[in-house]
Amino acid sequence: xxxxxLLRRLSLLLFMVFTxxxxxxxxxxxxxxxxxxxxxxxxxxxxxxxxxxxxxxxxDKGIFIQYLAxxxxxxxxxxxxxxxxxxxxxxxxxxxxxxxxELCVYALAMAVLFGIPGGxxxxxxxxxxxxxxxxxxxxxxxxVPIFWLALLLIMVFCLGLGLxxxxxxxxxxxxxxxxxxxxxxxxxxxxFPYEGLAFVDALHHLALPTxxxxxxxxxxxxxxTRDSMLDVLEQNYIKTARAKGLNRRQLIMHHALRxxxxxxxKQIGLQFSTLITLAMITEVIFSWPGVGRWLIDSIYQRxxxxxxxxxxxxxxFVILANMLAEFSHTLFDPLSRNQxxxxx
Amino acid sequence: xxxxxxGALCTYLLGCIDASQQTIRKTQGLVYCAxxxxxxxxxxxxxxxxxxxxxxxxxxxxxxSIDPETAEFKPEIATHWQVSNSGKAVxxxxxxxxEFHHTSYFSPTxxxxxxxxxxxxxxxxxxxxxxxFVGDASYPYFQSVxxxxxxxxxxxxxxxxxxxxxxxxxxxxxxxxxTDFAVILSKEYADHLAAIEQKxxxxxxxxxxxxxxxxxxxxxxxxxxxxxxxYWKHPVPMQQLVFDITTNGTSRIAKMLTKECDITAHPSATxxxxxxxxxxxxxxxxxxxxxxxxxxxxxxxxxxxxLVRKALAHSVDFEKIMQAVFYGNGIIxxxxxxxxxxAYEAQKNMPAYNPDYARQLLIExxxxxxxxxxxxxMPVSRIYNPNARKMAELIQSDLKQIxxxxxxxxxEWNTFLERIGQHEHDSVLLGWAAxxxxxxxxxxxxxxxxxxxxxxxxxxxxxxxxxxxxxxxLDTTDVEQRKVFYHQAQRMIIEQLPLVPIAHGMRFQATxxxxxxxxxxxxxxxxxxKARRD
Numbered sequence: 002x003x004x005x006x007l008l009r010r011l012s013l014l015l016f017m018v019f020t021x022x023x024x025x026x027x028x029x030x031x032x033x034x035x036x037x038x039x040x041x042x043x044x045x046x047x048x049x050x051x052x053x054x055x056x057x058x059x060x061d062k063g064i065f066i067q068y069l070a071x072x073x074x075x076x077x078x079x080x081x082x083x084x085x086x087x088x089x090x091x092x093x094x095x096x097x098x099x100x101x102x103e104l105c106v107y108a109l110a111m112a113v114l115f116g117i118p119g120g121x122x123x124x125x126x127x128x129x130x131x132x133x134x135x136x137x138x139x140x141x142x143x144x145v146p147i148f149w150l151a152l153l154l155i156m157v158f159c160l161g162l163g164l165x166x167x168x169x170x171x172x173x174x175x176x177x178x179x180x181x182x183x184x185x186x187x188x189x190x191x192x193f194p195y196e197g198l199a200f201v202d203a204l205h206h207l208a209l210p211t212x213x214x215x216x217x218x219x220x221x222x223x224x225x226t227r228d229s230m231l232d233v234l235e236q237n238y239i240k241t242a243r244a245k246g247l248n249r250r251q252l253i254m255h256h257a258l259r260x261x262x263x264x265x266x267k268q269i270g271l272q273f274s275t276l277i278t279l280a281m282i283t284e285v286i287f288s289w290p291g292v293g294r295w296l297i298d299s300i301y302q303r304x305x306x307x308x309x310x311x312x313x314x315x316x317x318f319v320i321l322a323n324m325l326a327e328f329s330h331t332l333f334d335p336l337s338r339n340q341x342x343x344x345x
Numbered sequence: 346x347x348x349x350x351x352g353a354l355c356t357y358l359l360g361c362i363d364a365s366q367q368t369i370r371k372t373q374g375l376v377y378c379a380x381x382x383x384x385x386x387x388x389x390x391x392x393x394x395x396x397x398x399x400x401x402x403x404x405x406x407x408x409x410s411i412d413p414e415t416a417e418f419k420p421e422i423a424t425h426w427q428v429s430n431s432g433k434a435v436x437x438x439x440x441x442x443x444e445f446h447h448t449s450y451f452s453p454t455x456x457x458x459x460x461x462x463x464x465x466x467x468x469x470x471x472x473x474x475x476x477x478f479v480g481d482a483s484y485p486y487f488q489s490v491x492x493x494x495x496x497x498x499x500x501x502x503x504x505x506x507x508x509x510x511x512x513x514x515x516x517x518x519x520x521x522x523x524t525d526f527a528v529i530l531s532k533e534y535a536d537h538l539a540a541i542e543q544k545x546x547x548x549x550x551x552x553x554x555x556x557x558x559x560x561x562x563x564x565x566x567x568x569x570x571x572x573x574x575x576y577w578k579h580p581v582p583m584q585q586l587v588f589d590i591t592t593n594g595t596s597r598i599a600k601m602l603t604k605e606c607d608i609t610a611h612p613s614a615t616x617x618x619x620x621x622x623x624x625x626x627x628x629x630x631x632x633x634x635x636x637x638x639x640x641x642x643x644x645x646x647x648x649x650x651x652l653v654r655k656a657l658a659h660s661v662d663f664e665k666i667m668q669a670v671f672y673g674n675g676i677i678x679x680x681x682x683x684x685x686x687x688a689y690e691a692q693k694n695m696p697a698y699n700p701d702y703a704r705q706l707l708i709e710x711x712x713x714x715x716x717x718x719x720x721x722x723m724p725v726s727r728i729y730n731p732n733a734r735k736m737a738e739l740i741q742s743d744l745k746q747i748x749x750x751x752x753x754x755x756x757e758w759n760t761f762l763e764r765i766g767q768h769e770h771d772s773v774l775l776g777w778a779a780x781x782x783x784x785x786x787x788x789x790x791x792x793x794x795x796x797x798x799x800x801x802x803x804x805x806x807x808x809x810x811x812x813x814x815x816x817x818x819l820d821t822t823d824v825e826q827r828k829v830f831y832h833q834a835q836r837m838i839i840e841q842l843p844l845v846p847i848a849h850g851m852r853f854q855a856t857x858x859x860x861x862x863x864x865x866x867x868x869x870x871x872x873x874x875k876a877r878r879d
Contacts, residue, residue, distance in 0.1 A: 085760065086564050159603050167603050168596070173567055173587040174374035176560075288596065290566045298565055302757040 006331060010324060017320050025313045026071045032305045042082030042306040081306035090310035094292060099182035100170060101291035105276045107207060108214035113269060116219040120226020125253060127231060139220040147279055151213045151286040158209060165209050168288035175199040210287045214279055218272045225268050229261040263334050270326015274319040374585040375876055378597045378606035380725050381758045382564055382590055386551040388526045389469060392485050393762060394727060394778050397525050398610060399588050402872035403570060405528035405553035408437055411520060413866040416782050418519060422529055432514025439505040444575045445531045446558035450550050453533055457554060459501040464532035466499045476535055479544045486526040489796035490789040516822045517785040524780040525870050556581045556874030565590055582877035594726050601626055601855050609855040611726050614672040620855050631865040633852035634683050634779035637729030640803040640844035641772045648771060652710035654842040658696035660703035661743045663847055670736050671848060678846035681787060681838045688784035688831035692839045703747045715748025721773040725758045728850040729776030736774055766800030775803050779868040784831050788815050792843060804843035811837055
């Protein structure tokens with residue numbers, strides 16, 4: 002049963018990845034400029050070089066063979082060279098992605114930490130003042146554009162009060178060697194250089210971007226948890242449990258919450274794709290050296306191989322994250338495996 | 346480890362707010378907010394001011410330098426030098442105690458010798474030098490001032506003596522050797538890289554003799570240098586020097602305010618008031634040898650027509666631009682040279698704002714209907730043009746008055762310069778900041794024919810008469826005589842208008858007030874070797 006479900010998901014994943022690579026491949030033809038430069042990132046190659054590259058990338062063959070060669074290169078990790086820096090695109094993405102991921106994971110953790118309890122409280126105090134407060138706060142957080150929120154926080158906390166730094170992952174004078182490229186992990190792996198101050202400084206730098214990025218998913222989770230809890234609290238078995246004489250705490254913790262959290266878990270995974278998009282904006286504002294800022298810089302510099310690589314990496318990641326979310330959802334909720342149609 | 350983690354968390358939660366600032370002090374470093382990525386780590390291959398600021402004086406030394414106050418030559422790597430009577434040979438005597446950088450990627454076994462000097466200059470013009478064609482064999486400064494045509498050969502006399510033999514005596518030769526571009530590289534390092542067949546790394550992983558040595562570079566992010574413990578000139582107070590690459594001008598100011606930067610390059614004039622209010626930030630202002638101009642691509646019709654260039658020059662209200670862009674922190678240009686140069690002559694026939702006359706000129710040139718053109722505006726703020734975008738918009742609206750529609754074009758800075766070098770533009774707002782006080786520095790690198798070939802002549806203007814004037818001025822060492830030629834050259838620029846001189850800017854620099862010993866020079870890049878924190 003589970004195996005069949007997995008197979009279904011996997012074929013869908015393959016199809017998605019196929020569509021994605023076809024799209025990325027066709028970008029080579031759709032971008033302005035020389036086809037050869039767009040694919041390889043070599044600017045103005047000499048005649049011999051270009052002949053060699055054409056051979057290597059099989060550009061003299063039909064479009065289908067070209068596509069196969071393209072997929073082969075992607076799999077091998079040869080994503081071409083960046084037009085503006087001349088460095089391999091894949092290497093840059095590997096270096097930068099952890100920074101984005103790190104930010105997203107912390108933001109998501111914060112969203113779960115505040116969103117789910119917030120939603121529970123709102124549902125338990127249905128139609129009373131705590132729900133009203135939480136509802137209006139979450140509506141506010143939901144409607145505030147995050148670039149505006151980010152600038153506001155910078156104005157108040159960085160420029161006004163001077164409490165937080167406004168850019169980067171860590172004070173530039175701290176030298177932390179990149180091992181995993183996750184900054185906090187790197188500091189821990191190097192057993193807290195600078196007497197632990199580097200760690201404190203990294204947390205300091207994380208604070209504002211995380212708050213900004215967590216704002217949207219937190220509000221979504223609050224509303225989702227609240228609605229789902231209210232649904233469950235309406236069910237007959239809750240009434241039975243109450244009739245049995247369970248107190249409110251037992252009722253919520255043992256009966257309502259477990260069932261109400263199922264759709265929320267799925268939602269947490271789905272939030273990841275939104276998060277990646279929002280992370281790009283956050284990265285630009287806080288000069289966070291992640292893949293989002295890099296991608297936006299590449300667009301500004303018309304760096305086609307980099308745009309292509311960035312798009313491929315980010316969308317591949319979003320697809321994977323969604324798949325994982327669905328998969329974990331089915332693990333917790335066997336009923337959903339029987340759904341006849343998969344949805345992405 | 347867990348205790349340490351807990352401790353760290355506790356300090357954080359207790360609101361140890363100044364932690365980051367105190368510890369930055371503790372780590373004894375300096376953060377400089379730079380406005381662009383460096384294009385290379387070898388000053389020989391670029392003239393980009395933002396790059397020179399980052400690399401030249403920090404990583405390298407030159408044979409001699411020019412004292413900014415007295416304008417006299419000062420010994421650096423060379424203790425003294427001798428010019429032969431004919432002026433065609435210059436002998437340099439080198440210091441014997443200069444060590445190259447010890448880094449993770451190279452450890453020198455010997456100190457600086459004549460071989461290194463010979464190698465460094467041979468690379469520029471000797472096609473048999475193994476490094477001449479590394480990169481794209483472009484040495485824009487030297488090619489544009491014609492140094493590659495001037496030096497017959499560089500001879501090693503003994504281990505610490507080098508003789509430059511020239512084809513003819515040229516008055517600006519010594520001052521060209523004193524620029525930030527004429528650095529001394531390590532031949533041993535070059536040989537090492539050639540042996541392992543990695544010559545391409547030579548300009549990316551620098552080995553010099555300067556006060557700091559290269560540690561690492563993350564594009565769009567930072568450049569880290571460490572102190573050179575064996576610096577020959579003086580002890581270096583700072584343990585490390587970090588360049589925070591912040592392309593946005595407002596972000597640089599904000600980082601000054603949050604103390605993330607200690608020094609900021611080129612704060613914009615509009616934001617100076619914010620910085621002036623702070624007691625912990627010092628804003629230095631110094632006159633600077635530079636020129637901001639509007640250059641036309643004179644090889645491209647209709648800009649090959651003098652009438653059209655004249656019409657364009659007369660259609661723009663430069664007084665208004667001075668108000669809106671420079672905020673009184675610049676002086677309007679009355680010639681191509683800035684007034685502080687000794688060869689300066691104010692021009693009587695500078696184009697004045699007169700749209701009627703401009704329209705008349707256009708009709709004369711056969712463009713009653715006007716035409717459309719591109720106007721390239723540089724994306725960064727430089728001394729000679731703090732806000733090219735705004736200037737471009739003002740010019741655009743003025744041009745509309747005489748029926749010309751201008752499209753403003755912007756690119757990322759290094760791409761921008763590259764494309765200008767390929768003469769893709771119709772007209773461009775750009776400028777030049779001098780590297781030496783010698784007036785030739787304003788002419789040869791910008792408007793000579795050789796500069797056209799090396800892609801440094803934004804007007805794409807090659808005029809043999811003008812070149813002859815420059816050569817004549819260089820052939821003599823008599824200052825009065827040179828003045829005469831440079832006066833003629835300035836007149837010619839205004840008559841022919843390959844470019845319209847707009848303004849000379851003041852150099853600004855915002856520094857945290859506890860940082861000492863950084864001085865602003867009227868020419869060349871910034872030097873941070875002596876910087877210290879009180």
